[in-house]
Amino acid sequence: MADKPKVLVTRRWPEAVEAKLKELYDVTLNESDVPMTADEMRQALMDYDAFCPTVSDKVDASVLDVSGARTKIIASYGVGYSHIDTDAAKKSGFVVTNTPEVLSNCTADLAITLMLAAARRIGEGERELRAGKWTGWRPTHMIGTRVSGGTFGVLGFGRIGREAARKAHFGFDMKVIYYDAFPVKPELAAETKAEARDAIEAVLKEADVISLHMPGGKENYHLINEARLKLMKPTAILVNTARGEVVDGDALAAALQAGTIAGAGLDVFEGEPKVLPSLLECENAVLLPHLGSATKSTREAMGWRVLENLEAYFKGEAPRDRVA
Numbered sequence: 460m461a462d463k464p465k466v467l468v469t470r471r472w473p474e475a476v477e478a479k480l481k482e483l484y485d486v487t488l489n490e491s492d493v494p495m496t497a498d499e500m501r502q503a504l505m506d507y508d509a510f511c512p513t514v515s516d517k518v519d520a521s522v523l524d525v526s527g528a529r530t531k532i533i534a535s536y537g538v539g540y541s542h543i544d545t546d547a548a549k550k551s552g553f554v555v556t557n558t559p560e561v562l563s564n565c566t567a568d569l570a571i572t573l574m575l576a577a578a579r580r581i582g583e584g585e586r587e588l589r590a591g592k593w594t595g596w597r598p599t600h601m602i603g604t605r606v607s608g609g610t611f612g613v614l615g616f617g618r619i620g621r622e623a624a625r626k627a628h629f630g631f632d633m634k635v636i637y638y639d640a641f642p643v644k645p646e647l648a649a650e651t652k653a654e655a656r657d658a659i660e661a662v663l664k665e666a667d668v669i670s671l672h673m674p675g676g677k678e679n680y681h682l683i684n685e686a687r688l689k690l691m692k693p694t695a696i697l698v699n700t701a702r703g704e705v706v707d708g709d710a711l712a713a714a715l716q717a718g719t720i721a722g723a724g725l726d727v728f729e730g731e732p733k734v735l736p737s738l739l740e741c742e743n744a745v746l747l748p749h750l751g752s753a754t755k756s757t758r759e760a761m762g763w764r765v766l767e768n769l770e771a772y773f774k775g776e777a778p779r780d781r782v783a
């Protein structure tokens with residue numbers, strides 16, 4: 460019998476998925492869950508048939524620019540792949556896959572959670588109560604913003620953006636407007652009666668809640684900057700479950716501090732796990748540690764999707780989620 464392919468996984472994965480990996484492959488798991496260094500990742504490409512990183516591993520050109528690698532497939536755990544330099548991967552002949560669809564629902568749930576938490580001042584309220592500073596109900600206490608019936612603006616009308624739109628429309632009776640960098644098939648907008656706008660600026664000016672759902676990476680670096688934040692209504696809320704680098708964090712903190720926008724709900728940060736001190740100071744920002752896909756069933760489904768990609772690849776078939 461031929462030797463099992465050698466597979467390296469960079470971080471701990473759900474137990475059931477790790478168990479299946481052990482059954483199918485000669486797998487090395489990262490029991491300590493400590494992130495790998497660039498040198499360790501480079502070495503892994505020389506020693507394993509498959510390399511399975513995740514969104515917190517920086518798989519850049521310095522890692523991928525290798526010759527004589529044993530690895531053929533980089534099967535990433537997560538849908539976003541801006542942590543992988545796909546041009547460098549292609550140049551070195553690696554196949555790259557991700558895990559789309561299975562996490563759209565949970566990530567959209569979190570976008571809605573952040574919308575409500577920021578609009579209804581959930582973080583501030585909880586902090587006040589836990590600090591023993593709550594003096595009781597009164598008509599003027601901690602007044603938030605009503606989102607039901609408002610306008611939900613989606614930037615990046617892809618899988619997660621559309622799912623968030625569905626929840627906002629059917630759950631909160633919101634009108635949906637969107638901008639996407641590429642044409643969107645009319646049937647994908649029809650369900651929520653979503654109306655296209657021809658520019659990011661149009662969505663920023665009109666929406667009560669703006670939810671970001673485009674990929675990160677250099678193409679979308681600081682897409683939401685000081686000038687664009689100035690277009691938002693003073694009552695509007697910005698939600699980011701996409702990638703931290705899409706927003707200029709200091710400009711956002713300045714807008715939040717000055718009250719030129721009402722609030723923000725952020726799940727992702729440029730340079731995470733570091734968070735800008737200026738954002739930490741904003742009472743009107745709800746800040747979460749990248750929890751978009753963090754449910755048991757979703758994290759398992761992401762693992763099964765990696766396995767599906769690996770199995771296809773090792774059978775000589777095209778993996779369904781090839782991105783490079």
Ligand SMILES: NC(=O)c1ccc[n+]([C@@H]2O[C@H](COP(=O)([O-])OP(=O)(O)OC[C@H]3O[C@@H](n4cnc5c(N)ncnc54)[C@H](O)[C@@H]3O)[C@@H](O)[C@H]2O)c1
Pocket residue numbers: 538539540559560562563566614615616617618619620638639640641672673674675678679682700701702726727749750751752753
């Ligand atoms: N917070 C989390 O835990 C979490 C979980 C899953 C995904 N994500 C992030 O969400 C992103 C979106 O995932 P998806 O599955 O919906 O991807 P997707 O490819 O289905 O959708 C992204 C959409 O953004 C559009 N787009 C790209 N650049 C744009 C721009 N400048 N302006 C407007 N639209 C633009 C694309 O055309 C596409 O329609 C991922 O790339 C990932 O970074 C975060």
Ligand SMILES: O=C(O)[C@H](O)CO
Pocket residue numbers: 514536537538539540562751752
């Ligand atoms: O891109 C992704 O998949 C998220 O950031 C983590 O689930």
